[in-house]
Amino acid sequence: MQRKYNPSKIExxxxxxxxxxxxxxxxxxxxxxxxxxxxMFPYPSGRIHMGHVRNYTIGDVVARYKKMRGYNVxxxxxxxxxxxxxxxxxxxxxxxxxxxxxxxxxxxxxQLKRMGFSYDWNRELSTCEPAYYRWEQLFFLWMYEKGLAxxxxxxxxxxxxxxxxxxxxxxxxxxxxxxxxxxxxQYFDQWFFRITAYVEELLDYCDKLPxxxxxxxxxxxxxxxxSHGCELVFPMAxxxxxxxxxxxxxxxxxxxTFMLIAAEHPLxxxxxxxxxxxxxxxxxxxxxxxxxxxxxxxxxxxKEGVFLDAYCLNPVTNKRxxxxxxxxxxxxxxxxxVMAVPTHDQRDFEFAEKYGLQKIVVxxxxxxxxxxxxxxxxxxxxxxxxxxxxxxGMKNLQALxxxxxxxxxxxxxxxxxxxxxxxxxxxxxxxxxxxxxxITCEKCGVVPVPEADLxxxxxxxxxxxGEGESPLARVASFVNVSCPNCGGPARRExxxxxxxxxxxxxxxxxxSAHHDSKPGLDRQKVDYWLxxxxxxxxxxxxxxxxxxxxFYTKMLRDFGVLGVDEPFTNLLTQGMVCKETARCREHGxxxxxxxxxGKCVRCDREVTIGKTEKMSKSLKNVVDPNYIIDEYGADxxxxxxxxxxxxxxxxxxSDQGVDGSFRFLGRVWRIVMEYLDDIQNVAPFDGREELxxxxxxxxxxxxxTIKKVTIDIEERFHFNTAISAVMELVNALYQTRRPEAEDxxxxxxxxxxxxxxxxxxxxxVPHITEELWGMIGGKQRLSEAPWPSFDATVAAExxxxxxxxxxxxxxxxxxxxxxxxxxxxxxxxxNDQKIRQFVGDRQVIKEIYVPKKLVNIVVKQ
RNA sequence: GCGAGAGUGGCGGAACUGGAAGACGCACUGGACUUAGGAUCCAGCCCGCGAAAGCGGAUAGGGGUUCAACUCCCCUCUCUCGCACCA
Numbered sequence: 001m002q003r004k005y006n007p008s009k010i011e012x013x014x015x016x017x018x019x020x021x022x023x024x025x026x027x028x029x030x031x032x033x034x035x036x037x038x039x040m041f042p043y044p045s046g047r048i049h050m051g052h053v054r055n056y057t058i059g060d061v062v063a064r065y066k067k068m069r070g071y072n073v074x075x076x077x078x079x080x081x082x083x084x085x086x087x088x089x090x091x092x093x094x095x096x097x098x099x100x101x102x103x104x105x106x107x108x109x110x111q112l113k114r115m116g117f118s119y120d121w122n123r124e125l126s127t128c129e130p131a132y133y134r135w136e137q138l139f140f141l142w143m144y145e146k147g148l149a150x151x152x153x154x155x156x157x158x159x160x161x162x163x164x165x166x167x168x169x170x171x172x173x174x175x176x177x178x179x180x181x182x183x184x185x186q187y188f189d190q191w192f193f194r195i196t197a198y199v200e201e202l203l204d205y206c207d208k209l210p211x212x213x214x215x216x217x218x219x220x221x222x223x224x225x226x227s228h229g230c231e232l233v234f235p236m237a238x239x240x241x242x243x244x245x246x247x248x249x250x251x252x253x254x255x256x257t258f259m260l261i262a263a264e265h266p267l268x269x270x271x272x273x274x275x276x277x278x279x280x281x282x283x284x285x286x287x288x289x290x291x292x293x294x295x296x297x298x299x300x301x302x303k304e305g306v307f308l309d310a311y312c313l314n315p316v317t318n319k320r321x322x323x324x325x326x327x328x329x330x331x332x333x334x335x336x337x338v339m340a341v342p343t344h345d346q347r348d349f350e351f352a353e354k355y356g357l358q359k360i361v362v363x364x365x366x367x368x369x370x371x372x373x374x375x376x377x378x379x380x381x382x383x384x385x386x387x388x389x390x391x392x393g394m395k396n397l398q399a400l401x402x403x404x405x406x407x408x409x410x411x412x413x414x415x416x417x418x419x420x421x422x423x424x425x426x427x428x429x430x431x432x433x434x435x436x437x438x439i440t441c442e443k444c445g446v447v448p449v450p451e452a453d454l455x456x457x458x459x460x461x462x463x464x465x466g467e468g469e470s471p472l473a474r475v476a477s478f479v480n481v482s483c484p485n486c487g488g489p490a491r492r493e494x495x496x497x498x499x500x501x502x503x504x505x506x507x508x509x510x511x512s513a514h515h516d517s518k519p520g521l522d523r524q525k526v527d528y529w530l531x532x533x534x535x536x537x538x539x540x541x542x543x544x545x546x547x548x549x550x551f552y553t554k555m556l557r558d559f560g561v562l563g564v565d566e567p568f569t570n571l572l573t574q575g576m577v578c579k580e581t582a583r584c585r586e587h588g589x590x591x592x593x594x595x596x597x598g599k600c601v602r603c604d605r606e607v608t609i610g611k612t613e614k615m616s617k618s619l620k621n622v623v624d625p626n627y628i629i630d631e632y633g634a635d636x637x638x639x640x641x642x643x644x645x646x647x648x649x650x651x652x653x654s655d656q657g658v659d660g661s662f663r664f665l666g667r668v669w670r671i672v673m674e675y676l677d678d679i680q681n682v683a684p685f686d687g688r689e690e691l692x693x694x695x696x697x698x699x700x701x702x703x704x705t706i707k708k709v710t711i712d713i714e715e716r717f718h719f720n721t722a723i724s725a726v727m728e729l730v731n732a733l734y735q736t737r738r739p740e741a742e743d744x745x746x747x748x749x750x751x752x753x754x755x756x757x758x759x760x761x762x763x764x765v766p767h768i769t770e771e772l773w774g775m776i777g778g779k780q781r782l783s784e785a786p787w788p789s790f791d792a793t794v795a796a797e798x799x800x801x802x803x804x805x806x807x808x809x810x811x812x813x814x815x816x817x818x819x820x821x822x823x824x825x826x827x828x829x830x831n832d833q834k835i836r837q838f839v840g841d842r843q844v845i846k847e848i849y850v851p852k853k854l855v856n857i858v859v860k861q
Numbered sequence: 862g863c864g865a866g867a868g869u870g871g872c873g874g875a876a877c878u879g880g881a882a883g884a885c886g887c888a889c890u891g892g893a894c895u896u897a898g899g900a901u902c903c904a905g906c907c908c909g910c911g912a913a914a915g916c917g918g919a920u921a922g923g924g925g926u927u928c929a930a931c932u933c934c935c936c937u938c939u940c941u942c943g944c945a946c947c948a
Contacts (some may be wrong), residue, residue: 084948805881
């Protein structure tokens, strides 16, 4: 055994070689089938974490596998480099965001390179560079032209003390994270993208993405939230105005006894204006604005309202309906107004009870008739219409259509479709984002920056304090411009774009990452590579990022820039990386090195080992990939991430598990060394001679393993079971007893097995396998070698086990030749001695035979 | 709260389409080799009763469908993700 497994030496050697030989650089090649594999690009936070390692390892296995299968594989990487953390670092430590970001990119790039990922680094991009965001600004101008980008009022979290806008994560229990002041709601004019213009197509294609996990599609459908219903018109009792509501329950219209309006709806103050209730209403509205939006709509939350001293009329009964502002109605769904039917909606019921409002039963329970006076909760099931004029006696669900038509006929409503999806607010009152290329002129109003003047470059000399309005608003040289229209004084837009905008089209940019002429995407290249064949990323992006990217793809298609309807053909959503937490009563959460023998190193108190949670800095349960690479090597880190759990499940980190992965690689290394001298110049077994005994079994196992690993990678991405299969093969190799004399046939079978162990592991642990491959005399680079195929005849089992059950319990097993006829198998099972004993003289009721698997005999008890 | 998932030995997981529950690995136990072992190789290892053969139990908990349920249906519990300004 001349050499020891030395991962750091091997890994560095091959990483350099792949880089020098440009192994993973690609161009369009019409002679090969393309495969575009993409992992969600990282935000450059400073260091890669295990979540990245896992995500990128999964992607790398597929990329390398597809390359071995002969595809022209595009596997790019870049940086989602705009975002809040850079701005926070600047506020806290005075480091300019660009400097902070670029330094982070440098160090993370080094870490990624140490993992041996097969990226085409030539296509690296960073979204905070003008070379990237200039095209985003161009698309913005086109969107503005088409009405897909527009301005309207939108609310933000506002800290009155810092005089600044807060992100949701900067609001802690309703208070500003920095100064602790109570956060209020503030309305600004902001930019929105009209994603709702594509809502039907976005929904339709949820049925045309068979390569996506069903649960992601379900979440997207629910997010879009299409519902069929009616827009109904309620005339005001004392004026010619009307209130419009959206409802899916027009069958209950005869039971609508009052009207509810979202507290923050402008109509509320309008109706209360000048009345004695005005001050009460204003107080109520202010209070509701501070209530948590999620809690407000909860079933258990106290339903509150205030009477607006106004009435409207029920459009079918003409009865007066008092109008209330309510906390559980939301302004941005439907029209922000709701007709209340207390007898058949639980929230309305509770509200009516509290404020003593009228209840009329309109859907009768056929089994247990309802009485409005004695009901204790709303009746929400199906039933027969009553108190509903001409519709009495109909089943309520069947009357939906008729009632809608009737309301239309009397001019009091029309059938409509409502969506939960709202337009995408992209304005951020922040510095570190792509500037919105618009100008506001005193005379001409909102004017787009002319295309020729793009990009609008983000200035670098900006003081960041975390207080006051948008930082850009204080940069005079940026803000003050002359109007492109009239030449008069004008102001630049100082909002920047939501960082989800950058990640909505980066996958297209990778196809022609350095294309520097309009529109930043080379149509020919984009057409060759898109759509992304396999997209891989965290499940946390299941809705927003993926929906925005789908929207952008459709829009850019309509601009003639892309030729595909959907960006990602197949999607793999991976689970979180978790680890147990350690906590000391005195010192809180502890790093693993702060725990010795179950005690805190500082105070010697017992440490509580908590449940496993997502790795995060605050829980101190993070594992540094650099440490793992230094200690075990990248191959072990990759191997463990894949072996510990299937990709879609959460992965629980285990230091001992890492040891186990490392030991397996050592085991592979040693068995190859063991046979190295004997198989170096031997050709793999050609299958022409008969085999028997140990080597026959080994060869069968080899071909079965090729089959299993291929299916596990190709069809399921279940790398954990693929690795298990190779472990079994390696175990079989160890079990195979070496004959006394040198035996050419024997060695050729060993050669075949050893070769396949190495090849099958190549996408998973590329460094060690490339090294071993070279040692056994592999001609080409393993990363360029073809994936093996298996011989189905060799892999087939000759003997199979038939399970014999009595009343569903296993009582015996019989071995039969795989070629045996079903009749014979059945007969053998019935006549099996143990079975005959078991059945005894009980009466056989039924015999179930599952071909080649199982016989179940049902007997009378 | 709403929407979407998940729950299997001491631990990570396997069982792909309703047909052998626990592959593979870790931990643990024993053996071999060794100057030594925390290296390596070999073996054992779900729980209960039992010397063994075997019998019974077991896939978060409860119910159901079925000859047969980790797998399908209903209810409950726990955990994870998303909820529109974290990315």
